[in-house]
Structures are given as C-alpha cells and as structure tokens.
Amino acid sequence: MKLADIFERHGYFAARNPCLMLIVATTIAVITNLGLLNINVESSPETLWVSPSSVASQNQQYFNEKYGAYYRVNQLIFRPKDTTVVDDLFQKHYLKQLYTIQTAIERGQVLHSGTNYSVSDLCYQPIPGAGCASQSPLEFWHVNYTILDEDPDIKDTATCIKTMFKEQLPCMSRFGIPVYKNVVLGKNDCADGTVNTPCSVCRPTAQALLVTFLLNNDKYTEDIALSWEKEVFEKVIDDYNAGNLTSPDHNDTIFTNITVTYMSQRSIPDELENQTKSNAAVVVISYSLMFLYIATVMGSFPNKVHSGFLLGFGGIVIVIISVTSSIGLLSFFGMGVSMISVEVVPFLILAIGVDNMFIISDTYKRMSGATIESKMSHALYDAGPSITAAAFCEFLAFTVGATTDIPALQGFCFNAGVAVIFNYIYQITAFVALFTLDEKRKAENRADCFFCIGVDEPSYPKESVIYKFMNNYYAPLLFTKACKIITGIIFFVLIIISIVGYNQLNLGLEQQTSVTEGSIIYNYFQDLSHYLAAGPEAFIVFKNVNWTDPDQLKVINSMVDEVSRFNRSVLPPVYSWVDNFHQTLTPNVAEPDREKICGCEGWNKLPFEQALRNYLQIGINSTCCRSYGICGMQYVKDFAFDPNGTLTTSRFRFFHSSTNTQDDFLNAYLGTSAIVDKYSKNLTNGASAFAFSLFYVYFEQYGYIKSVAFENLMLACGAIFGAVVLLKNPYSALFMFLITFLSAFDMLGILWLLNVIVGGYQVQINAVSVVNFITTAGLSVEFGIHIMLKYTTYKGTKEERARKALTSMGSSIVTGITLTKALGVSVLAFAPSTIFRLYYFRMYICLIFLGSFHGLVFLPLILSFFGPDTVHREKSYSIHQSFANDHNTFDPHQDISLVKGGHYDSVGDSSLKKSD
Numbered sequence: 037m038k039l040a041d042i043f044e045r046h047g048y049f050a051a052r053n054p055c056l057m058l059i060v061a062t063t064i065a066v067i068t069n070l071g072l073l074n075i076n077v078e079s080s081p082e083t084l085w086v087s088p089s090s091v092a093s094q095n096q097q098y099f100n101e102k103y104g105a106y107y108r109v110n111q112l113i114f115r116p117k118d119t120t121v122v123d124d125l126f127q128k129h130y131l132k133q134l135y136t137i138q139t140a141i142e143r144g145q146v147l148h149s150g151t152n153y154s155v156s157d158l159c160y161q162p163i164p165g166a167g168c169a170s171q172s173p174l175e176f177w178h179v180n181y182t183i184l185d186e187d188p189d190i191k192d193t194a195t196c197i198k199t200m201f202k203e204q205l206p207c208m209s210r211f212g213i214p215v216y217k218n219v220v221l222g223k224n225d226c227a228d229g230t231v232n233t234p235c236s237v238c239r240p241t242a243q244a245l246l247v248t249f250l251l252n253n254d255k256y257t258e259d260i261a262l263s264w265e266k267e268v269f270e271k272v273i274d275d276y277n278a279g280n281l282t283s284p285d286h287n288d289t290i291f292t293n294i295t296v297t298y299m300s301q302r303s304i305p306d307e308l309e310n311q312t313k314s315n316a317a318v319v320v321i322s323y324s325l326m327f328l329y330i331a332t333v334m335g336s337f338p339n340k341v342h343s344g345f346l347l348g349f350g351g352i353v354i355v356i357i358s359v360t361s362s363i364g365l366l367s368f369f370g371m372g373v374s375m376i377s378v379e380v381v382p383f384l385i386l387a388i389g390v391d392n393m394f395i396i397s398d399t400y401k402r403m404s405g406a407t408i409e410s411k412m413s414h415a416l417y418d419a420g421p422s423i424t425a426a427a428f429c430e431f432l433a434f435t436v437g438a439t440t441d442i443p444a445l446q447g448f449c450f451n452a453g454v455a456v457i458f459n460y461i462y463q464i465t466a467f468v469a470l471f472t473l474d475e476k477r478k479a480e481n482r483a484d485c486f487f488c489i490g491v492d493e494p495s496y497p498k499e500s501v502i503y504k505f506m507n508n509y510y511a512p513l514l515f516t517k518a519c520k521i522i523t524g525i526i527f528f529v530l531i532i533i534s535i536v537g538y539n540q541l542n543l544g545l546e547q548q549t550s551v552t553e554g555s556i557i558y559n560y561f562q563d564l565s566h567y568l569a570a571g572p573e574a575f576i577v578f579k580n581v582n583w584t585d586p587d588q589l590k591v592i593n594s595m596v597d598e599v600s601r602f603n604r605s606v607l608p609p610v611y612s613w614v615d616n617f618h619q620t621l622t623p624n625v626a627e628p629d630r631e632k633i634c635g636c637e638g639w640n641k642l643p644f645e646q647a648l649r650n651y652l653q654i655g656i657n658s659t660c661c662r663s664y665g666i667c668g669m670q671y672v673k674d675f676a677f678d679p680n681g682t683l684t685t686s687r688f689r690f691f692h693s694s695t696n697t698q699d700d701f702l703n704a705y706l707g708t709s710a711i712v713d714k715y716s717k718n719l720t721n722g723a724s725a726f727a728f729s730l731f732y733v734y735f736e737q738y739g740y741i742k743s744v745a746f747e748n749l750m751l752a753c754g755a756i757f758g759a760v761v762l763l764k765n766p767y768s769a770l771f772m773f774l775i776t777f778l779s780a781f782d783m784l785g786i787l788w789l790l791n792v793i794v795g796g797y798q799v800q801i802n803a804v805s806v807v808n809f810i811t812t813a814g815l816s817v818e819f820g821i822h823i824m825l826k827y828t829t830y831k832g833t834k835e836e837r838a839r840k841a842l843t844s845m846g847s848s849i850v851t852g853i854t855l856t857k858a859l860g861v862s863v864l865a866f867a868p869s870t871i872f873r874l875y876y877f878r879m880y881i882c883l884i885f886l887g888s889f890h891g892l893v894f895l896p897l898i899l900s901f902f903g904p905d906t907v908h909r910e911k912s913y914s915i916h917q918s919f920a921n922d923h924n925t926f927d928p929h930q931d932i933s934l935v936k937g938g939h940y941d942s943v944g945d946s947s948l949k950k951s952d
Contacts, residue, residue: 039763043420046464048413054469061466065357068458071364076372078447084374085734085803087441092705092736095726099577102676102685106730107160107169108251108261108301110269112137113222113563115244117295125294126173126221126242128190133294134245135174135181136283137276141249142179144268148260155268158261160250162673163656167211172247173220178210181286191227191239212656213670216691218607220246222567244567251301265300273298297560307557312375314552314868319379322863323386327352329859330390333502333851334397340491341477343484350470354462355382355389362455374444376807377451383880384811385455387857388430391818392463394852395419395845396471398503402844408475412468420464422825422845425763426817427460429772432755433814437748442737445748448807452814503847510846511839514896523897526889530782537788538781543738544698545802549870564696570607571692571704574729576712578686581723584644588719589614595715595725596688602711603693605704610690613671617651620666627664634660645681692729698800705735737803745806752813753777760821767904768824772817775824775895779816779886780809786882799874808879815883818853819891827899835900842896854888 050057078084086093100106114134116123145152159168176193177184187193194217196207207215217224222244249269251261273296275281331348359382363373399419405411434453438446483489513519547561576599582588592614600608621640624630631637634654639647651668652675654660661667676685692704712727719725737744753776760769787805791798799805826841857880864877 039421039424040417043424043464044413044417047416047420047468048409050416050465050468051409051412051472054472057465057469061462061469064458064461065361068361068364068368069357071367072360074367074370075363076367076370077378078372078374078443082733083372084376084444084447085442085737087443087737089441090733090736091726092733095577095728096730096733098579098685099575099728102577103673103687105253108253108265110249110251110265110298110300111560112247112273112296112298113244113560113567114246114294114296115222115563115567117293119563119566121293122243124227124241124243125245126191126194126224126240128184128187130245130294131174131184131190132181132286134172134247135179135184136281136286137272137296138172138174138179138247139283140272140276140281141269144264144272146260146264146267148263153260153264155249155251155264158251158257158264160252161211163212163669164672166656166669169211169213169250170209170248171216171219173215173242173245174247175209175215175220176207191241194240195237197237208656212667216570218570219248219691222246222563222569224569244563246567253301262302265302269300270298270303297556297563299557299560299564303557303560304551307551307555308375310555311552311869315379315872318863318867318872319382322860323352323382325863326386326390326856326860329856330393333855334394340483341481344474346484346487347470347474351389351393351467352386354466355386355459358385358389358455358459358462359451361458362451365454365458366450371447371450373451374447376444376804377448379876380448380807380811381451381455383857383860383876384452384815385459386860387815387853388426388456388818389459389463390856391849391852392423392426392459393467394848395423395822396463396467398848398851400471400475408472408479412472416464416468421763422822423460423463425760425825426821427456428763429756429759429817429821430456430814432759433752433776433817434810436751436755437810439751440744440748442741442744442803442806445744445803445807445810449810452811456814502851503843506846506850507843511843514842514893515835515839515900520897523893527894530778530785530886532785533789534782534785537784537786538742540788541784541791542698542798542800543702543741543802544735544800545804546698546797546800549797549874551870552868553870566696568694568696571605571695571700572729572731573689574606574692574704574708574727575687575689576610576725577728578688578725579723580684580721581686581719581725582721583614583648583683583686585721588721588723591715591718592725595712598711598715599690599708599727602707605692605695605700605707607691607693610688612688613668613674613686616666616671617648617668619664620651620654620668621647630660630664630666633663634658634666636666645677645683648675648683687728695731701731702735702738705729705732706739738801741801741803741806745801745809748806748810749777749780749813752780752810756813756817760824764825764828765904768828771824771895771899771904772821774898775820775890776813776816778894779819779883779890780812782886782890783809783812783879783882786886787879790878790882797870797874799878804871804875805879808875808883812879812883812886815853816887816890819849819887820895822849823891823895824899827903828905834903838896838900838903841899842892846892849892850888854884854892857884 082093088094114125114130114137116125142155145154147153155170156168159170161167162169172179173194174184176190177187184190192198194207199206199208207217209215217240221240221242224240224242226238227241228239251257251264253261272281277295279292327348330351331343331345334344334348334351336342336344362381363377366373396415396419400411400415403411403414403418405414431453434449434456437449438453440446440449477484477487481491483491548558551558551561576595578592581592596610596612599606600610620634620636623640636650639650642650651666652672654666654668656667656669658667674687674689675683678684692708693700695701695704708727708729709732712725716725753773756776757769757773760772787799822845823841826845827837830837830840832840861877861880861884864872864880867873867877
C-alpha cells in the first residue's frame with residue numbers, strides 16, 4: 037500500500053473520530069510532558085559551549101584538579117564619565133577617591149547563616165596567611181591613606197626603583213605579591229616624554245584605574261561569595277556612582293566627573309536572567325502577532341462563522357506542546373536544555389507547524405466531497421506524503437547535526453529533531469481533529485469563538501487572495517524570459533558573495549553582543565576594551581617534569597624565552613621559579629653571606645623535593661627576600677605534590693597583552709598554545725606541558741568551527757537527499773539537496789554584505805550562528821519539498837508542471853512560512869539584547885529571504901528546465917485550476933470519492949476539467 041493510500045484511510049478515520057484523535061494526542065502530550073518534572077536548564081557557558089573531550093577542556097580539568105577552580109573575579113574600573121576626555125587619573129586626589137571605594141569594599145560585611153563575612157574571609161591568598169591577592173594602584177602604598185598623602189612624588193614611587201617600605205622590595209603589595217602596572221593602570225603611558233631606557237624610567241600616567249578582587253571559587257563559599265558580591269561589592273560602587281559614598285576617615289571631595297563601572301562574578305548570570313525576562317516580552321508579542329495573523333488568514337476574517345481564531349489558537353497550542361514534549365522526552369533521558377534551544381526551537385517548529393496547517397487547510401478547501409470525512413480523506417491523500425517527506429527530511433537534517441562535539445549545538449539538534457516528529461504526530465492527529473470539528477461548526481453556522489451560539493446570517497468563505505495572486509500574477513510573471521535572466525543573475529551573484537563571505541566573516545562572539553546595551557556589564561565590557569592594558573592571566577603548566585634533568589630544563593628555558601618574546605599576545609616576563617630556586621642552590625662568591633642569611637647552606641646536596649620545600653619557606657618579608665630577591669613563598673601555590681611527596685605539577689604564570697577583540701583572544705590562545713605545544717614535544721620520559729587561561733576553553737572551538745559548520749551542513753543536506761531518495765527518486769533528491777545547500781551557503785554572503793553595509797556589531801561565525809545555519813538547512817526543506825513533490829505528480833511539459841506545482845503549493849508556503857515568519861521575526865528587531873537583533877532578527881530575515889528565493893523562485897525555474905519525470909499516481913482528488921487539455925463537466929455536489937483515475941481541476945464556479 038502506498039503512503040498516499042495510508043493517508044487517505046487515516047484522513048477518513050481521523051475525521052470520523054476526532055475525539056479519539058484528540059485523546060491519543062493528549063495522552064502522548066501528557067506522558068512526554070511529565071519529563072518536564074526532571075528538566076535541567078543548562079546555563080553554564082562552559083557546559084554549553086565546551087566539549088568535554090576537547091584538549092582545552094581536559095587541560096582545564098587537570099588544572100582544576102591540581103590547583104582548584106579558577107578564582108571568582110570582581111573588578112572595577114575608575115574612569116572619567118566622558119570617555120572622550122583624556123585625563124591622567126594617576127594623581128593623588130583621584131587615588132584618594134579610589135581609596136574611599138576600595139576601603140568601603142574591604143570593610144564591608146555580609147551576614148550569612150548568623151556569621152558576618154568580609155572579603156578577607158573569601159579571597160584567594162597566594163601566600164597562606166599573608167592576605168588577599170587583590171590588585172590595585174593603591175597597593176604601591178599598601179592601601180595606606182597617610183603614606184599616600186605624604187608621598188612627595190607618587191609617579192616616582194610607581195617606577196619601582198625605590199620603596200616606601202624598608203621591609204619589602206619595590207612595587208610589592210602589602211601581601212607580598214608584585215603590583216602589575218599594566219593590570220592596575222588603564223591605558224597607561226609615560227609622563228613628560230619619559231621612556232623606559234637604560235638611562236631613564238617611565239613616569240606612569242593612566243586614563244583609568246583598575247581594582248581587582250580575586251575570591252576563592254569553591255562550593256563551600258559560593259553562596260557567601262554571591263551575597264558578598266551583591267550586597268557589598270556592587271552596592272558600594274552603586275552608592276559611589278549615586279554620590280552616596282563617603283569615607284569615614286577623611287572628608288575628600290567626590291568628583292562628579294568620575295564614574296565606576298564594574299563586573300562581579302555573578303554579573304553575567306544576573307544579566308542573562310534579566311535579559312531573558314526582557315526578551316520574553318518580545319517573544320510573547322512575536323507569538324501573539326503570528327497567532328493573530330494565522331487566525332485571520334486561515335479563516336475569513338471578520339466573518340463570524342468562517343474566521344479562524346479558534347482553529348489558529350489550537351494550532352499555536354499544538355506547536356507549543358510539540359516543543360514541550362520534545363524537552364520532556366529528552367529530560368526523561370537526562371538531557372538538559374539550553375536557552376538557545378528554548379529561544380530557537382519554538383520559532384522553528386512554529387514555521388514548520390504553521391506551514392503544515394496551511395497546506396492541510398488549503399488542500400482541504402480545494403477538495404470536493406459530499407461529507408467532511410471524504411474531503412479530509414482526499415486532502416490527506418494529496419497533502420500527507422509531502423508533509424511526511426518534509427518532516428522526515430527535517431528530522432534527519434537536525435539529528436545528524438547532533439554528531440557535533442559542541443554540547444549546545446548537540447542539544448539544539450536533538451531538541452529540534454524530536455520536536456519536528458512530535459509536531460508531525462500532533463498535526464496529523466490533533467490538528468486534523470480540530471480542523472474537522474471546526475468544519476462541522478461551520479456547517480452548522482455556529483460562531484467561531486462562541487461555538488455554542490448559532491448565527492442567522494449566511495456566511496461564505498472568501499477565496500484566498502494569496503492563491504489568486506500566485507495563480508494570476510506571480511506564476512505567469514516568473515516564467516517570462518526576463519524574469520528567468522534576472523533570477524540567473526541573482527543566483528550567480530549570491531554564489532560569488534557567499535564565497536567571499538565564507539572567507540571574510542570573522543570568528544568569535546563579541547562580549548558586548550551577549551548583554552543588553554546600556555546595562556552595567558555592557559558598560560564594563562566597553563571600558564575593558566577601551567582602557568585595559570593587560571589581558572587575562574595565563575599559565576604554563578608542567579606535568580611529570582624531571583627538574584634535575586639539564587636537557588629538560590634547557591627545553592623549558594627555551595619555551596619560556598619564546599613565550600616571553602611573543603609580544604603580539606604576551607606581556608613579559610613569564611614568572612618562573614626555576615632560576616630563583618637554582619640561585620638558592622648555587623654558591624656565589626660575590627654574595628658570601630647569602631647562604632647564611634637565607635639558611636640555604638648544604639641545600640644543593642639535599643634531594644630535589646626536600647630542597648624545594650625548604651625554598652618555599654623563605655618568606656616575602658625575610659631578609660633573604662629583601663636582600664637577594666629569593667622569595668620562595670610567593671610560588672607556594674604553584675606546586676602540586678602526590679601523596680608520596682613527589683612533585684607532579686608546576687606552573688609558571690604570565691599575562692596576555694590587552695585582548696580587546698575576538699581576534700585578540702583567538703590569536704592569544706592559538707599563538708601561546710602553539711609555542712608551548714612545540715616545546716612540549718621535546719620533553720622526554722613522560723613529561724609534558726600545556727598553556728592554560730580561563731578563556732582558552734571557549735576559543736578552542738574556533739580552530740575547527742568552520743569545518744564543523746560545513747560538516748553539519750553537508751550531513752544535513754545528505755540526510756535530506758537520502759530521505760527524498762527513499763520517498764521519491766534520486767533526481768528529486770538532487771534538487772532538494774541543491775535548494776537546502778544553497779539556502780544555507782548563501783546565508784554567508786548575505787550576512788557578510790549586511791555586516792559591511794550596516795556596520796556596528798557584526799554577525800560572526802560561532803556556535804549560535806552555526807545553530808542558525810543548521811536551522812536554515814532544516815527550514816529550507818519547507819520552502820521547497822512541497823513544490824518538488826507536487827511537480828512529480830503532474831503531467832505536461834516541464835514548465836507547465838512547474839507552474840502547476842507553484843500555483844497549488846506556493847500560496848500555502850507564502851502564507852504558512854514566509855509571511856508568518858516575517859511578521860513574527862520583525863518584532864525581534866526591537867529586542868533589548870544585541871544578540872537577539874543580530875543572530876535572530878538579522879539571520880532569520882535572511883533565512884526567510886533565501887528560503888523564499890530558492891523555494892519559490894529558483895526551484896520552479898530550474899524544474900522548468902531540468903525537472904524529473906512524472907511519478908504516476910493512480911488517483912487524484914484535487915480540483916484546483918489546471919492546464920488540462922480536454923474537458924469534462926463535473927457536478928461539485930457529487931461525492932468525489934466515487935470518481936477515480938482522472939485529475940480534476942476547477943474552472944469558473946462549478947465546471948471541472950479532467951486531464952488524463
């Protein structure tokens with residue numbers, strides 16, 4: 037039995053038993069939605085965008101295992117309100133203002149479980165008991181107001197030639213760690229033309245001042261840290277910006293020309309939560325507009341009987357339940373859901389579901405029969421195979437995309453693929469049932485929304501305006517010679533700019549686009565890119581190195597030297613303990629008292645681990661440290677020993693140079709990793725090394741994301757090809773492969789062109805855009821497959837068949853996908869977040885344009901030249917207008933189920949033509 041015959045029987049059965057169909061659909065929905073009780077919403081960027089099997093992820097896991105999770109970073113930027121004003125903020129009166137802010141933060145306490153906690157209870161301490169590892173320009177004076185006030189030349193102090201404290205080396209914080217000028221002085225320069233040379237030193241200036249608090253990142257203090265960040269760190273800064281913060285110790289004037297931007301560790305999750313709430317309103321408006329459109333177009337608004345509000349509402353509910361059923365079923369199997377799935381999949385399923393609704397509705401209207409059951413039987417005989425083919429193709433297109441290693445992309449593909457299947461099931465059960473009940477209501481002249489109320493006046497459904505336009509104007513125009521030439525030109529132009537776009541679109545996702553413009557975190561990101569002089573902290577991590585092997589030490593020294601010289605992305609030096617440690621072990625006749633003062637006599641004869649442990653006990657305030665620079669205790673957190681006391685892991689730290697753009701981040705990751713990997717291969721006896729910084733795990737994907745996108749696109753297109761081969765023939769499958777591939781590939785060119793024309797933040801190649809590329813491939817099926825399959829059922833010349841297919845299915849595609857999506861997506865242009873406007877509004881508008889062009893313009897024309905042969909069908913119940921050559925009169929009141937073997941088309945009011 038053929039698929040069409042199965043649908044013919046199903047249509048009759050469903051129309052005869054609508055309540056049973058609704059019970060079946062409701063049962064499936066209830067069972068699958070029970071999985072929502074086990075739903076797990078993934079929000080961690082690392083969980084979503086980083087493959088657990090990636091090298092960078094495994095390196096981070098190793099780093100966290102040995103050293104603990106990377107710190108919670110809380111940073112503020114003290115800068116002019118007017119960023120166009122260039123002023124030197126590294127002056128005493130500005131530093132006093134910063135002192136008011138910093139001391140208020142350090143003294144602030146938060147109450148948690150009956151205990152007060154301050155930053156000193158939560159902060160990361162590189163030297164146990166010495167204090168917090170905060171970075172601030174005030175650390176030049178140990179955050180001491182009196183010492184700062186009495187300093188005759190603060191710029192001279194910051195040159196690190198002299199020290200204000202006899203017990204410490206110059207430019208050391210109160211906790212014994214270096215004060216990094218590039219970290220605490222934003223956009224720093226040298227005053228009075230001074231430069232760093234053997235004969236002069238740079239007297240620093242700064243256009244901004246930065247303070248960074250590093251907190252421990254562990255599950256034991258997480259809740260306390262979250263409270264402290266909100267109630268102390270953020271509140272103090274908000275109070276200062278509002279003019280409500282004064283120092284309890286000093287009466288310094290608050291400068292109104294200064295503002296402070298900030299980011300706490302909780303800022304991004306908080307911003308994303310706020311953004312989700314604000315975007316939710318836009319999504320609700322979008323869905324509401326699409327519902328009103330569907331209800332208006334599917335029926336005959338404002339006709340009291342033939343309007344389609346109730347049916348349209350039912351269709352929207354079916355779409356929503358399709359999405360929740362997908363999420364629920366996957367939750368049964370422990371799969372989490374990401375916000376990208378929540379935001380994208382409903383729009384995707386709405387487009388597919390509405391298209392199916394219009395196809396069933398329009399096909400039903402073109403059927404003739406004595407009963408609703410027979411007309412529905414004929415409608416599904418005609419429309420069921422193409423709906424099935426589209427769903428099968430889309431399901432395969434999305435599920436093959438789940439083979440990627442990017443978790444968010446994998447989860448989206450699973451959610452989309454399963455939602456497509458549920459939507460298909462509910463369409464051929466629940467929607468057919470609702471449509472049948474709606475038709476019975478119309479037959480009894482009962483009002484649409486108030487179906488218990490009868491309407492006295494006669495009601496006649498209106499003929500589809502879109503169908504008339506497609507039949508009378510669009511189809512004749514499309515097949516003219518001039519239109520064919522113009523289409524060919526557009527086709528080749530799109531191919532050319534897409535090739536250019538593939539090479540010109542940048543990799544990455546700008547931080548500012550992921551947050552709301554004008555928000556606190558957005559302003560911080562803007563300032564960070566404008567003022568930051570140093571980039572993120574990074575490490576070279578060594579595993580299983582024999583630190584007594586001269587050959588391995590030679591390789592390590594060469595590695596460190598090359599990393600230090602990587603000026604494009606690294607701020608020298610790389611802080612290595614090796615030379616300082618060996619200085620301790622090596623006697624020096626020029627320093628005869630060193631061994632006695634440092635207590636390191638005979639250490640060179642001790643086992644390596646024992647000598648190293650002795651070295652790590654040399655304090656930062658010791659005479660040895662002040663006199664000889666041997667300060668082992670500052671490196672104590674850079675080592676990891678096994679239970680037997682053997683050193684297994686060590687790390688050298690350094691800073692990347694300013695990373696203002698995604699290219700900067702990517703170059704820093706790729707360049708540094710390449711250097712370290714190159715030398716790591718030369719380490720012997722199981723030793724190895726890798727470069728690590730927190731952002732590396734997010735940027736590793738950009739080394740292969742283009743190939744992932746292309747691979748997933750080809751897999752999706754290949755799956756569609758295979759599905760159409762199974763349902764029809766290889767020739768038809770080739771056309772669908774072409775349409776699907778071109779729709780997605782041409783997206784690259786259109787996006788690149790819009791980036792150039794519109795300017796501002798640009799669409800880049802990242803996991804979000806790759807999701808949308810796959811969505812384009814899946815959704816482009818809807819624009820083409822119905823016309824493609826319809827083409828194979830008609831007889832006549834290639835052009836006649838292409839015109840018939842376009843006329844019969846084109847109106848459903850225009851009303852069901854093009855106009856519906858255009859209306860809904862247009863609202864996203866007003867979304868508060870840039871990522872919505874870029875990656876959803878802009879890309880979806882491009883998707884609609886390209887899908888419509890390839891499905892409604894290019895496909896019919898290419899079929900008119902190279903279309904496959906007709907696939908013979910035993911019977912057809914369609915009565916739409918045709919190009920038949922011989923005519924028979926047909927009584928429209930006759931039950932058309934009695935007439936088989938011919939193809940019937942309507943002409944005028946009730947006369948029909950029969951074509952063999």
